[in-house]
Amino acid sequence: MAKYKNPVLKKGGHKVTSPFGMRTIWGKKQMHKGIDLVGEGSSLDYIIAFADGVVKLSKYSSSGGEYVQIDHGNGNLTRYLHMKKDSRTVKAGDKVLKGQVLGYMGATGKVTGAHLHFDVNVAGKYVDPAPYLEGTKEFDNTPNIIKQWQLAAIADGFEFPKFGADGKWGNECVAVSKKAVCKRRIKHKFQNLTKLVQRLVGVEADGKFGPKTKTAVIAYQKKNGLVQDGSVGPATWKKLLGVK
Ligand SMILES: [Zn+2]
Numbered sequence: 001m002a003k004y005k006n007p008v009l010k011k012g013g014h015k016v017t018s019p020f021g022m023r024t025i026w027g028k029k030q031m032h033k034g035i036d037l038v039g040e041g042s043s044l045d046y047i048i049a050f051a052d053g054v055v056k057l058s059k060y061s062s063s064g065g066e067y068v069q070i071d072h073g074n075g076n077l078t079r080y081l082h083m084k085k086d087s088r089t090v091k092a093g094d095k096v097l098k099g100q101v102l103g104y105m106g107a108t109g110k111v112t113g114a115h116l117h118f119d120v121n122v123a124g125k126y127v128d129p130a131p132y133l134e135g136t137k138e139f140d141n142t143p144n145i146i147k148q149w150q151l152a153a154i155a156d157g158f159e160f161p162k163f164g165a166d167g168k169w170g171n172e173c174v175a176v177s178k179k180a181v182c183k184r185r186i187k188h189k190f191q192n193l194t195k196l197v198q199r200l201v202g203v204e205a206d207g208k209f210g211p212k213t214k215t216a217v218i219a220y221q222k223k224n225g226l227v228q229d230g231s232v233g234p235a236t237w238k239k240l241l242g243v244k
Pocket residue numbers: 018032034035036116117118
């Protein structure tokens with residue numbers, strides 16, 4: 001019986017019933033965004049956290065059934081679907097450790113039988129969980145201020161369609177930073193980007209772009225030889241994020 005280096009089932013043994021990738025299910029070709037597992041001897045087992053993190057969601061959905069989503073930081077997320085009814089042991093906001101029990105395998109949601117659907121999302125894209133379970137791939141947890149900015153922008157509803165949150169400053173970043181300035185003038189609804197600006201210019205990060213933040217931005221622009229308009233466009237972002 002195969003065992004993963006980073007297991008998501010408590011007993012450790014597993015069988016893959018459906019891998020990541022294209023598959024035909026209910027007569028339709030579909031992308032399977034995760035990996036389906038059952039325990040040793042096709043049995044049920046406790047589901048454990050893949051790595052340390054914070055529970056983002058612990059709820060029911062009609063397709064995923066009873067499920068848990070864990071945020072591992074830096075845009076790395078894992079999900080555990082189709083858990084047994086009333087078996088979830090964690091709630092949103094809980095800190096969890098690698099190996100901690102999250103619930104029990106089941107058949108809730110849209111399934112053909114009891115199993116665990118486990119998926120890995122890196123910077124907004126589902127990727128093959130197998131190398132992560134096998135331990136040949138790891139989450140990149142290096143602090144990267146550009147990636148933090150990209151993730152904040154994604155959380156605020158912006159998109160980086162070609163490259164995602166890749167941690168590199170390119171044309172997509174310039175486009176988003178231009179759009180963010182225009183839209184912010186209409187509505188102060190970009191909380192995550194605003195908080196990041198506030199942290200970088202040294203004012204209280206309350207997510208509201210008010211007079212205090214504007215004054216601090218103008219002071220920052222003056223100090224760094226930028227145009228002193230008090231709004232954060234591509235040139236100011238480049239300086240704030242340390243882009244050469
Ligand atoms: Zn699945």
